[in-house]
């Protein structure tokens with residue numbers, strides 16, 4: 001399977017790769033707790049509900065497709081991260097996973113901090129009421145206007161990503177008569193994804209300043225000299241959808257090594273270390289993510305051990321989970337449109353959304369689950385591919401899955417674990433209108449991001 005993008009236009013169907021899908025589940029009506037939001041249940045009438053609200057009612061009131069977000073689950077996960085790391089650490093929610101003003105308010109109330117990586121995310125964070133000092137500003141190419149806005153707002157930290165940015169932020173802060181707290185993002189040569197990591201990865205990426213070749217040490221030297229900057233720590237982010245902690249172990253070892261070099265050269269012990277995000281979630285029943293308290297324990301121990309060995313005071317740790325908080329809390333509700341059985345191959349099930357509301361399958365070959373949620377069925381399982389309504393053969397939502405053979409147009413199906421990187425990466429391809437985000441809790445449903453309208457589309461098109 002190609003993992004790269006392909007030119008616009010049709011892509012020929014691939015032959016089913018062997019072992020790409022598992023055997024059909026024993027019970028197609030069962031909902032695996034691992035992949036569904038906490039309050040999701042199948043009611044006595046066979047209809048799935050979340051937050052005490054049935055999917056039929058959601059579809060009727062808000063239409064489909066819709067992202068349905070379990071507010072209690074979101075708050076519980078945010079709180080679990082906060083509690084797991086305790087008072088000596090900071091949890092920054094990575095806003096790029098999904099950001100709206102309601103979410104910002106929940107995070108502020110639950111005691112989390114917030115990462116943003118553009119002027120738009122910063123505006124949303126401030127508008128949602130996150131105190132500026134709890135905001136961190138990321139990005140490899142922040143504009144001077146964005147930097148100025150962030151410094152003026154008083155963000156708690158800017159994560160410096162390049163040599164140019166060290167100078168830019170220092171200049172902006174100085175001309176505003178202030179000193180900006182900053183971290184330096186370094187690349188430590190560790191790349192981690194799911195169950196594997198590479199400790200000798202090329203630092204061949206756009207983010208961060210390489211540890212190799214003394215570049216990170218040089219960046220620290222410059223930052224320490226500039227009046228406009230207060231260097232508070234070193235930042236490292238090693239990948240995404242990570243299940244194995246050993247990549248963090250190597251990364252922490254290398255970051256602490258740099259802290260030690262800084263102490264030896266400059267006589268300063270930087271007070272903070274940020275280990276980034278990237279903690280994995282369950283998209284299918286095959287995934288086994290770790291609980292926040294296990295992750296907190298592992299990371300705290302690793303950093304403690306490394307610092308003890310280097311005879312450094314243990315710095316304050318921060319982490320930046322995005323997907324691990326919001327990912328599991330939402331599912332996408334679709335209505336089945338057309339169904340095309342292909343004898344001996346599979347059945348194509350088309351839904352009323354697709355790659356414009358979930359680009360991850362097309363972009364990364366991401367795997368998802370799906371279930372019939374508007375009723376139960378005792379029909380045989382059929383091998384299915386859930387596809388969207390876009391003019392693109394690669395418009396796939398769930399590549400290989402099983403759905404009941406009596407699936408019919410008008411049925412509602414739901415794809416779980418779409419809270420992260422779905423709405424936030426949504427597009428208007430084919431001028432399809434981006435779905436709303438509906439938050440549910442205690443029997444009530446309300447829109448927190450409304451559905452796009454044709455008016456919204458045409459407002460940008462000035463004719």
Ligand SMILES: *Cc1c(COP(=O)(O)O)cnc(C)c1O
Pocket residue numbers: 094096097115138237239240241276277278279320321322323324420
């Ligand atoms: C994307 C990103 C995160 C969040 O990643 P998740 O996989 O959503 O946890 C955290 N920190 C940085 C710097 C990132 O770029």
